[in-house]
Amino acid sequence: MAKLTIPKEEIMSPGHMGCQGCGATMAMRYALKALGKKTMISVPACCWAIIPGAWPNTCMQIPMQYTAFEVTGASISGIRAALDSQGMQDVNVVGWAGDGGTVDIGIQALSGMIERGHNVIYICYDNEAYMNTGIQRSGSTPYGAWTTTTPVGTTEYWEEGQKKNLMEIVVAHRLPYAATASVAYPEDFIKKLNKCLEIPGPKFFQVYAPCPTGWKSSPELSMDLARKAVTTRAFPIYEVEHGKYKINRKPEKTPLSEYLMLQGRFKHLPEKEVEFLDAHYEKEWKALLKLEEMTQDESLGNFM
Amino acid sequence: MRKVVTGNMAAAIGAKLCKPDVISAYPITPQTTIVEYIADFVADGSLKTQYVKVESEHSAMAACISASNLGVRTFTATSSHGLLLMHEMLGWASGARLPVVMVNVNRAIGPPWSVWVDHLDAIMQRDTGWIHIFAENNQEVLDSMIMMYKICEDHDVLLPGMIHEDAFYLSHTSEPVDIPDQSKVDEFLPKYKALVKMDLDNPLGFGSLVMPDNYMEFRYKIALAMDNVREKIIEVDADFKRLFGRSYGGMLDLYRCEDAEYVLLGAGTTASTVREVVDELREQGKKVGLARLRVFRPFPYEEIRKLARSVKAIGVFERAFAFGYMGPFMAEIGGALYNTDIRIPIKDYIIGLGGRDVRTKHIHAIFNDLEKIANSGKLDKELKWFGLNDGNRPEEEM
Numbered sequence A: 001m002a003k004l005t006i007p008k009e010e011i012m013s014p015g016h017m018g019c020q021g022c023g024a025t026m027a028m029r030y031a032l033k034a035l036g037k038k039t040m041i042s043v044p045a046c047c048w049a050i051i052p053g054a055w056p057n058t059c060m061q062i063p064m065q066y067t068a069f070e071v072t073g074a075s076i077s078g079i080r081a082a083l084d085s086q087g088m089q090d091v092n093v094v095g096w097a098g099d100g101g102t103v104d105i106g107i108q109a110l111s112g113m114i115e116r117g118h119n120v121i122y123i124c125y126d127n128e129a130y131m132n133t134g135i136q137r138s139g140s141t142p143y144g145a146w147t148t149t150t151p152v153g154t155t156e157y158w159e160e161g162q163k164k165n166l167m168e169i170v171v172a173h174r175l176p177y178a179a180t181a182s183v184a185y186p187e188d189f190i191k192k193l194n195k196c197l198e199i200p201g202p203k204f205f206q207v208y209a210p211c212p213t214g215w216k217s218s219p220e221l222s223m224d225l226a227r228k229a230v231t232t233r234a235f236p237i238y239e240v241e242h243g244k245y246k247i248n249r250k251p252e253k254t255p256l257s258e259y260l261m262l263q264g265r266f267k268h269l270p271e272k273e274v275e276f277l278d279a280h281y282e283k284e285w286k287a288l289l290k291l292e293e294m295t296q297d298e299s300l301g302n303f304m
Numbered sequence B: 001m002r003k004v005v006t007g008n009m010a011a012a013i014g015a016k017l018c019k020p021d022v023i024s025a026y027p028i029t030p031q032t033t034i035v036e037y038i039a040d041f042v043a044d045g046s047l048k049t050q051y052v053k054v055e056s057e058h059s060a061m062a063a064c065i066s067a068s069n070l071g072v073r074t075f076t077a078t079s080s081h082g083l084l085l086m087h088e089m090l091g092w093a094s095g096a097r098l099p100v101v102m103v104n105v106n107r108a109i110g111p112p113w114s115v116w117v118d119h120l121d122a123i124m125q126r127d128t129g130w131i132h133i134f135a136e137n138n139q140e141v142l143d144s145m146i147m148m149y150k151i152c153e154d155h156d157v158l159l160p161g162m163i164h165e166d167a168f169y170l171s172h173t174s175e176p177v178d179i180p181d182q183s184k185v186d187e188f189l190p191k192y193k194a195l196v197k198m199d200l201d202n203p204l205g206f207g208s209l210v211m212p213d214n215y216m217e218f219r220y221k222i223a224l225a226m227d228n229v230r231e232k233i234i235e236v237d238a239d240f241k242r243l244f245g246r247s248y249g250g251m252l253d254l255y256r257c258e259d260a261e262y263v264l265l266g267a268g269t270t271a272s273t274v275r276e277v278v279d280e281l282r283e284q285g286k287k288v289g290l291a292r293l294r295v296f297r298p299f300p301y302e303e304i305r306k307l308a309r310s311v312k313a314i315g316v317f318e319r320a321f322a323f324g325y326m327g328p329f330m331a332e333i334g335g336a337l338y339n340t341d342i343r344i345p346i347k348d349y350i351i352g353l354g355g356r357d358v359r360t361k362h363i364h365a366i367f368n369d370l371e372k373i374a375n376s377g378k379l380d381k382e383l384k385w386f387g388l389n390d391g392n393r394p395e396e397e398m
Helices: A023-035 A072-085 A099-104 A107-116 A166-171 A186-197 A219-231 A256-260 A271-294 B007-018 B032-043 B057-068 B080-095 B138-152 B182-188 B212-244 B270-283 B301-310 B328-338 B360-376
Strands: A039-043 A064-066 A092-098 A121-126 A177-182 A203-208 A238-241 A244-247 B002-005 B022-025 B050-053 B074-079 B101-106 B131-134 B161-166 B175-178 B252-255 B262-266 B288-293 B295-297 B313-318 B346-350 B383-385
Touching: A023 A092, A023 A121, A023 A186, A023 A203, A023 A219, A039 A072, A072 A092, A072 A107, A072 A121, A072 B022, A072 B050, A072 B057, A092 A099, A099 A107, A099 A121, A099 A166, A107 A121, A107 A166, A107 B057, A166 A177, A166 A203, A166 A238, A177 A186, A177 A219, A186 A203, A203 A219, A219 A256, A244 A271, A256 A271, B002 B007, B007 B032, B007 B074, B007 B101, B007 B138, B007 B161, B007 B175, B007 B182, B022 B032, B022 B057, B032 B050, B050 B057, B057 B074, B057 B080, B074 B080, B080 B101, B080 B212, B101 B138, B131 B138, B138 B161, B138 B175, B138 B182, B138 B212, B182 B212, B252 B270, B252 B301, B262 B270, B262 B301, B262 B328, B262 B360, B270 B288, B270 B360, B301 B328, B313 B328, B313 B360, B328 B346, B346 B360
Parallel strands: A039 A064, A039 A092, A092 A121, A121 A203, A177 A203, B022 B050, B022 B074, B074 B101, B101 B161, B131 B161, B262 B288, B262 B313, B313 B346, B346 B383
Antiparallel strands: A177 A238, A238 A244, B002 B175, B131 B295, B252 B288
């Protein structure tokens, strides 16, 4: 009999309000399988404030607190402090926020939370724009992307900045565990979540979550896109445990255009821009390989 | 036990006596010593609490809200710009029906920078769904905290509440304060029991999306809860008097108003100065009184109507101005009286903004002005910025 690496239990019920092919919904489903029912979750303004359903319905089988856009980090500190005051150590406290709520408006509260060392897990599901408000650019939107606030037009008015390197910001706090993950690699995501449950202190995840609505891609391509983001090196999956980098997948590189051209948000990009973006990702990938190599040095010890 | 302490020490001792399970705060002048004293209490083991030192006031309130969602008692303190930064989360606390309690040290809003007393920070939070109590002295700061938890945590209320203390006049000024015994506070204020909370055995969603066919009912329930606060304040004030021997007059603190012909109405430490002047004028046979606006939300409109029926004129003194109209208290009082047959002159005196000293001679000048209005029944003007450095300041306003 085949051994299942993904738990069968469903903690997120069917009947949610996510779009077809929603990566954020898949990410939650997988995350809860790893986290289990002894979990409390805090969700700010983002798609996931809508996905569970309108009052009095919910698809969640764990206690969930909805909160304001910029306070995910502070809110999970508050939940953890309340649990600690009652001597309840064995509850997983999870903050679950989108990329805008994490890299932009919520970065201060995230930074404060990590610095305080609270035993919590912050998971940012990254769909690379403000999707719930209608596809506006965020600090996590990649170079060249169309969004409703970088509408391209006839003037090449697309996103001009590179995607903010959230992991490096987080890792700079010297926290015990941080990782990127992808819905296309659920076993890797679940394995890393299971591992982090054994590590006390603040843990951080950035999960790649395709958004067919915002990316103007076919819903059935979500998994394919998430996988291609890893194989093109647009979104590598790796973990940083006590300061040591480990790249979890090092696949053969596939052409970036095969990833970009499946998405309406990149279709306007001329060849030279694709090459420019490809060169950028390649540089980042090399830097990541160097970081992995460098941090294996035993004399560095553990950061935290 | 009687001790000479500042308003901020009274607030910190109040927090200790109320035993919040979680305290989350961020420093701001002139609230800072509250967070320092609390840190000392935690360090010396006399206060057992989870003290979450956050990176902003916004996060302080967010942490209190989240902790309160688990059914534990929470506390924070702030001032002025910190309170303004919290504004979004203030609405979240009341909307989520969480009895978070906070002390706000009233301080002016910049620019220009000013760390001194002004009530506009509080007034700007009027419609957040919080209970507002303005303290007059350090004893009232401490006592109001104990009473506020009792009011807020009542299942007929379940709303957050803030206690306001004037910057420096209370926060950094020492007064004798009776520190109640812990055992008596415990008797008066038992452990908070939440009606509903985040619970693994009963997993619910807190604060989810509500469609237009239900939102209004959630708001209406807050309105009903706020109405319940009126009688709860009076009830808790009476209970407090029985156990601790002190009362603050419930919603509107009246001083020598029984036969008064004209009264001054306002909030904060200026009330103490007015009290002094009322005594002096009573010696001279003048029928004057003080009505201290202790509770700003819920607004004591019934008490004000009752008072207005028995006097010839009311002078409103306020340490805030609502730009584009008049003083905020004046507007509220006008609203309270409009649908009645009461037609007495009311004059608004804007005084002491940004910590400008208000002395007994200033209150005398205001009473003199009000006496003229009461006797003639005629209002010269509705609003006066008292003691302005505009080159036309009369001697008595200096």
